[in-house]
Amino acid sequence: MENDTGHPDWLTEMDKEIINVLGTNLTLTPSIIAENIDRSREGVGNRLNSLQAGGLVRKVDRGKYEITEEGLKYMTEWADVDDEYKPWHGKTREEIKKEIEERNSDTENE
Template sequence: MRKRADWMVKADEIILEILEGGLMLGPTAIAKNGDLSRQHVTNRLSILVAYEFVERVEDGYYRITDRGRLWLEGEIDASELEPK
C-alpha cells in the first residue's frame, strides 16, 4: 500500500505512474497521458523534484527516481520525507 504525505495530491501518483515506464517526458506529454492540465503537472513536478521522487534530466524533461519507484511499490512512507 502506498503511504502518502499531506503534501501529496492524486496527480502526484498519476505523474509517477506515467514516468514509471522509464521514459523521459515533459509536462505536456505527462499532462496529456494523465488527463491533467499542463500547469498543474508543472507545479507538481517541482514538488516531486524537491522530494526526490522525480529528477530533471534536462531542460523540460523529467524521469522517475529510485525513491519514486520505491514509493509506488509501497516501500517508502512519504510522510517521513523532507524536501531538499
C-alpha cells in the same frame, strides 16, 4: 513528513498519476505527462516541481523529467496500483521491489 501509509503527506492524487506515468522509465515533458493523465500542463508542471523537491522525480534536461529510485519505491508500495496495469515495463510490483533491493545490496557491497 509521512502519513500513516508511509508516504509523504504532501503527495496528491495528481502526484501519484504523474509518478505512475514516469514509472514506465521514460523521460517525459510536462506536456506529454499532462496529455497521458488528462490534466493541465500547468498543474503537472507545478506538481513536478514539488515531486522534484521531494526527491521522487528528477529533471534530466530542460523540461524533461524521470522518476527516481525513491519515486519507484513509493510507487511499488501503493496498494491502489493495479498489478494488471503493470506500468513498470510490464513487470509486477514484486519484480520491481526485488530489483530495487538487489540494486541497494549491490551498492552496499561496493
